[in-house]
Amino acid sequence: MDRPIPGQQAPPNPPGRQGPAPCSTAGSTANSTTGTADPSASAAYPAVTFAVFADNHYYDPALGTEGPLFYQDLLRNRDIKLLKDSPEILEQALEEVTALKVDFLLICGDLTKDGEASSHRLLAEKLSEYSRRGLNILVINGNHDVNNRHARGYRGNRRQRGGSISGPRFAALYEGQGYGAALERDPASLSYLAEPVPGLWVLCLDTCLWQRGYREEGRLQPRTLEWAESLLDRARLEGKALLAMMHHGLLEHYPGNKKFYSAYVIDDFLSIAEILARGGVKVVFTGHFHSQDIARLITGDQEAFLYDVETGSLATYPCPYRIVTIDAASQHMHIQTRRITATAGRRRGFPDHAYRYCYRLAQGLAERKLRGLWVSPRDCRLLAPQVVAAFQVHGLGNEEKAEQALDLKGVSPWGRFVIQRKRALLEALWEQTPPPDNHLGIDLQTGDFRPPE
DSSP: OOOOOTTTOOOOOOOOTTSSSSSOOOOBBBBBBOOOOGGGGGGOOHHHHEEOOOOBBOOOOGGGOSHHHHHHHHHHHTSSSSSSTTHHHHHHHHHHHHHHOOOOEEEOOOBBSSHHHHHHHHHHHHHHHHTTTOOEEEEEEEESSSSOTTTTETTTTTEEOOOOOOOOHHHHTGGGTTTTOOOOETSSSSSSEEEEEEEEEEEEEEEOGGSSSSSSSOOOOHHHHHHHHHHHHHHOOOOOOOEEEESSSSSSSSSTTHHHHHGBBBBTHHHHHHHHHTTTTEEEOOOOOOOOOOEEEEEETSEEEEEEEEOOOOOOOOOEEEEEEEEETTOOOOOOEEEOOOOOTBSSSHHHHHHHHHHHHHHHHHHHHHHHTTTHHHHHHHHHHHHHHHHHHHHHOSOOOOOOOOOOTTOOOOHHHHHTTTHHHHHHHHHOOOOSSSSEEEETTTTTTTTTO
């Protein structure tokens, strides 16, 4: 049984339990004008099926998963994650995509909890096991994975150093998951170019600032952008279709995303997205915000388009991943969301366990933030569930706008003042913007999308 955070109320039933459909998420449109890109601007996509994971936050259980300091750090670091279950969740997801015989798997960063050396070692061994079984895996680093000062373990009431890893060590550990077979490596970062199937290039872009230690914010360094642009030119000359993968968001996924949470969208995102779109990149797969969401950009002259397909954390309820299929004849991409519904240790009841555990952590985090603003315990009990609901709804995607995003009945004047300052963010998280997020069809020639059939 999960250890509850003291003072927490029981969570409500998880949203969406009544239906069998997988979780869905909301996306935003950077430019809502529909237009048609020139289909001759880039090569045709080959027939392919692949999987996408993000933010699996693998954690070595031997580092310790109990004690007050462990839970205290979960709240301080906003770790709303099923860390104890992360090895079994990943194993189940790998088994599922292996059974589907996908052509390759993309993992969009934050491979580990906080870059602990032992977590990386165990994860690299696990991924190599599946690579030997025929699963072609491509990884990119996330902000948690390299030079992370938060890497630590727990022994009783003591924290212990977990020993983070360097950038070169990351590439060496995951040599079999993209770096060893890379067509090109960027000398300035951990970015590389892969060709997982003939005719399809995947730009694996390092948007993290690990050279400066742990940072949440993301940026495509100038030298890396120049390197990427040279590959876009090569792809056009050699007739290669293009996809990309990065950890941080490339587009805003709800109104004001960059304003409210600037660290979750890369700097100068619109100009870089336009460069990639005009260079022939039609879809970029991202993570970082732990939400299922798809956003779209159409350039101002309507000559090019780009989709940012953000995938939620595999280690956070509802533990989603994506299956993507491209039909060569129609040049249509179909994106489907799946959820982990059982693990080796929990063949039954895993979704309820995952929901309740993550809800308790989220509730504890919201109350901690409110108490830090001198909100009374009574107001915290009234407001924290509403804050959690907004983030939860956005995380699941395909948000259904609440008639009343905030209910302030019974809240004191100070509590009202504090929460009103966050009203714009909470209402933005409730807002569903096109296109649909979990099941989506994209015409890779025109940029048009269609809802699930």
